[in-house]
Amino acid sequence: MHRRQDHEGHQLTVALQTAILAIVFSAAGRAQDANKADFSKQALQAKIDYCKTCHGTSGQGYHGASPIPRLAGQQAEYFENQLRAFIERRRDNKYMYSVSHVLSPAMRTALAAHFKDLNPKPLGGAPRELVAGGKKIYEEGFSGADVPPCASCHGPEGKGDGAFPRLAGQLQDYILNKLVNWSSERGQDPKNPDTSAIMEPIAHALTKPQIAAVAAYLNYLE
């Protein structure tokens, strides 16, 4: 009797352990699925189209009432960081708050992944005569002032890296607006400073003509 009970007990233990393992693994699987099951393919495509309504049919940006930035090829980490910044109002933009606060984290990740892979030609249009001077600033910065070479963080080709955004192919007037108005748009929650603080002294140290030149150079970079 004792041995039979032992055997049954042993079987129960194994069954229990197997069950627990099964639950744990399927829960892990479900956690990953939860990220995906959050929305349908159609919902994702509808959201992508929605972004493209303003940001350009290939994410290349658009000159609307104010310049709407290129998203194509943007670093996914930076992309997601900005959406969170809009939602948490650390970055102030009423239109972007409106469209982003309805997005789940999984949707934001999916959108970032989609735009990262797009590669349309730059919109261009910046004054060509500024490009040479802008390239020099981009690659060398200003040793006297608080301006390291942009390339040191944004990459030699302006493609960015992780939290540092891609700048290549960006709209010139967009870059100009952002840098000139850095402190009034970014870092709006002093209790929760974010990576935008890195750019603040640089944005302030650059003069408007210098910004216009760098932005013109970046405007044509592929």
Add this chain to the structure above:
Amino acid sequence: MSSIDRKHQGVKAQMMKFVKSKIAILAFVASAVPALAGDIESVGVRNCTWCHGTSGQGFTIAPRLAGQRHQYIETQLLSFSRHTRDNPFSKQYMWGAAANLSSRTARDLAIYFSTLPPKAANDGDGEIAAIGRTLYEDGNPDSNIAACAVCHGPNAEGIRGIPRLGGLSYSYLKRKLKQWNEGYHAAAEPPMPLVASKLSPSDIEALASYLSFVR
């Protein structure tokens, strides 16, 4: 001089004063009107105002041209002449009207109408205009409707080649938005068919109503 003569002198003086002041006003106004190239003054403008109204404010199905972005008018004239913009009224009326315009004339006409002061049509449904205003300024992120203001400006004034919508007639705006949903896409700037595809009929009516009142 008799008292009657003196009275006539007084009246004459008053009349001269009246006439002089009117001449002064006329001279001021005439100098303020933009100089027109000879050809559009004699032919072009009248060809347009037959339908679009003497001050370009629009009339029945013909939309207001007064105060419209000149780049937009120009691109539409080109679109008519190339038959790209092909909805029924465009085909029936504008293909002929734009057929023989040189690009110089088209540009001059566009600039002329853009300088005329626009008047709002005010013909929408006032009760749903507030809904339209919310759609215009904020869009609807749950139904993926973009805020029109992002491109058309905070006061629907347009910019560069993006048209002014403020004060256009309710029926015209409604027709345009419906037509994009019906497949008249060829002439439209890329986002417009996509935007329109998200708008329900009541969204369209609310938007068109709101915009008809915007000055």
